[in-house]
Amino acid sequence: DSGVTQTPKHLITATGQRVTLRCSPRSGDLSVYWYQQSLDQGLQFLIQYYNGEERAKGNILERFSAQQFPDLHSELNLSSLELGDSALYFCASSGGASEQFFGPGTRLTVL
């Protein structure tokens, strides 16, 4: 158990819909990272937050957004969903070192 929690574990929705994925980092970790894992693209970095502020952006679509709250939990919002957004979404946290601890992921299926 990495100490990072993610909810929900599975999410099934339809195209055009909007969903919110939630992540709670390890106790004390200020950084939260979101990654997308699909079969053809592997693990791709989406966005990083540090202590409530956006720190870095990766291959994140404009339809996607995230935020980190004062209690350090983070949410990833995915809107206008398309079939190609079906993937595993992972949250990771770190305390400042390079090592990142990953949550169990949310499996999103868009029908």
Place this chain on the structure above:
Amino acid sequence: GESVGLHLPTLSVQEGDNSIINCAYSNSASDYFIWYKQESGKGPQFIIDIRSNMDKRQGQRVTVLLNKTVKHLSLQIAATQPGDSAVYFCAEPNQAGTALIFGKGTTLSVSS
């Protein structure tokens, strides 16, 4: 540019054998590498890391070797067990140090 890749997508071994999983990287300035293990239905789990000032680092049943000359690293698993069956990724921080770049992964299958 930044990229991390693996030589083989799959590796099948017998229980008790030693496994070697390879990874090539392109950025000669890379100074830190991490190996992650991802079991089915779970998130990536840290196994071992190595900095560029080292050629070798050992953990429990795992050894990572770094060859900076040819920009190659490998993960060696001794006495492979069925519980080692998983996808293994090498990763490195991007140039800004803000995220990890992952290779495509090698699926290790251990048969008993």
